[in-house]
Amino acid sequence: MLAEACDVVVIGGGPAGAVAGAILAAGGVDVVIAEQKVFPRQKVCGEFLSPGAFPVLARLGVLSEILDRAGPEITSLTMHPSVGLKIKAAMPCDGAGRFARGIGRHHLDTLLLDRARRLGARVLTPCHVRKVVGSSDQGFTIETDQCGVIESKLIIFANGRPPSDGQPTSHSKKMRQMVGFKTYFNQCHLGADTIGLYGCRGIYGGLLRTGDVGGEPRYNLAFVARRSVMESVAGANGLLSRLRQSNHALDRALADAQRVDRWHAWGPLWPGVRRLFDDGKFYVGNAAGEVQPLIGEGMTLAIRSGALAADTLALGLRGGAAPSEIAARYEVLWREDFSSRCYWGNWFASMMTNPVAGFLGSLLGQIRPLARWGVGASGKKFLAVSGTNIRSRTVRGNGH
Ligand SMILES: Cc1cc2nc3c(=O)[nH]c(=O)nc-3n(C[C@H](O)[C@H](O)[C@H](O)COP(=O)(O)OP(=O)(O)OC[C@H]3O[C@@H](n4cnc5c(N)ncnc54)[C@H](O)[C@@H]3O)c2cc1C
Structure with a gap:
């Protein structure tokens, strides 16, 4: 059964896929x-x-709706490594004076996917992609569980996972194979304008x-x-008990709090840079x-890389460029924007989970310019890049 035929199939409707689909459709x-x-x-x-994600969200016309559902502005960071001193740093704002916000993924992801739909992307859900065969020369056949077969010229993988044969090309051996957990609490002792980071061994x-x-x-x-x-x-x-026992700052923050949701788990995590392109298949x-969740x-990487891939693809398709040429442009721009965040993220994670690195890092973090530099190294120095900049940089890369 042939359900759909199209130019581009995006596999996955999380932030990366929804943004890529929205920009391509627009x-x-x-x-x-x-x-x-x-x-x-x-x-x-x-x-x-x-x-760093706001310019793309503003360009898609969803920023104000997202900020309406978000928590207060986060203007400061306190880091409590496993051993050592507390580090305090101010969070930078973007060129428009906007700070980071906490936003439930059930809100953010739904708003983005709805936006892609309204801009003209055909959103199939639930639609689990089981198998992809083909090449950029012959086109691709995508087999799904619920929606039959889809045929496309190109594919964007936005499925939140590395390709099955694509382990990270750079990652910290100690920090790989981690599992992530999330839940919500009420009544925490933490300033509304603060993000607290807490570590203990592992x-x-x-x-x-x-x-x-x-x-x-x-919270x-x-x-x-x-x-x-x-x-x-x-x-x-x-x-969580282990973390609270080892890290008294977190224990104090949760002293009167009650858990108001079940635990959600996800893993394994594989921080590092992977393949960005492979014969008609783009990865976003x-x-x-x-990047390490810590930073x-x-x-933001998902949203910006989705926009970058979509801009590069849309321009390339319009100009009749070969997929490999489009990919080369995408790769240069991706590495320029994201490589250093992946690298420094691993370093900061070691600092939070390794007592020796934590102790030394916390001493250095007392020097205010160094703490500020650390916040910048995590990627927050790129805040002033606007959606228009992304587009114009893509145009330059395209030689138009
Ligand atoms: C513990 C933890 C804490 C984190 N904290 C933060 C934070 O505070 N701030 C931050 O910016 N980032 C944080 N991150 C990272 C962030 O969650 C991810 O980087 C982000 O979700 C990546 O977005 P994505 O669109 O690439 O993938 P995802 O959000 O994973 O979306 C992928 C989508 O693809 C779909 N999919 C997968 N396989 C298929 C298939 N075969 N067919 C169809 N659909 C498919 C999935 O259902 C999913 O909806 C954290 C991560 C963890 C684990």
Whole structure:
């Protein structure tokens, strides 16, 4: 059964896929987004949305709706490594004076996918992609569980996973094979304008206020744990107890809090840069590269790389460029924007989970310019890049 035929199939309707599909559809490209889950759905995430994503969201016309559902502006960061001193740093804002926000993924992802639909993308959900065969020469055949077969000229993988044969080309050996957990608490002792990061050997996590529910503040607690630690601790509650026992700052923050949701788990995580292109197949978001959750840049990378791939593709398709030429441009721009975040993210994660690195890092973090530099190295120095800049850089890369 032939269900659909199109120019581009996007596999996955998370932030990367929804943004890529929305921008392609807005540019007149015939695009199908296949998403296996029915939205709204929960996603394991710390839900810290960095302002680096705002220009793309504004360009798509969804920024104000997203900010309406988000928590208060996050203007400061406190880091409590496993051993050592607390580090405090100010969070930078973007060129328009906007700060990061906490936003539930059930809101963000649903708004983005709806926007893609309204801009003309054909969104198939639930639609689990089972198999992809073909090449850029012959076109692709995509077999799905619920929607039959889809045929397309090109594919964007936005499925949040590395390709099955594509382990990261750069990653910290110690930090790979981590599993992530998320839940929500009420009544936490944490400033509404603050994100708290907490570490102990083999585990690190973050706490921040997301949008309120029924007038009551709601806090997201997300953490990652190494598999080796999980072998000796019983489940998410056991891991959280371990983190609280070792990190008194987190224990104080949760002293009067109650968990108001079940635990959600996701893994394994594979921080690092992967393949960005392979014969007509483009990779965006976590499928292309994964940053350490600690630095709160994963959604921004997903949103910006989705936009970058879509802009590059739309221009290339219009100009009759070969997929490999389009890919070369995409790769240069991707690495320029994201490579250093992947690298420094691993370094900061080691600092949170390794007592020696944590102690030394916390001493250095007392030097204010160094703490500021650390925030910048996590990616937040790119805040002023606007959606228009992304487009004009793509145009330059295209030689038009
Ligand atoms: C513990 C933890 C905390 C984090 N905290 C933060 C944070 O505070 N801030 C931040 O910015 N980032 C954070 N991240 C990272 C962030 O969640 C990811 O980087 C982001 O979700 C990547 O978006 P994506 O669109 O690439 O993939 P995803 O969000 O994973 O979306 C992929 C989509 O593809 C669909 N899919 C998968 N396979 C198929 C298939 N075969 N067929 C059809 N559909 C399919 C899935 O259902 C899913 O909806 C955190 C991650 C973890 C694990």
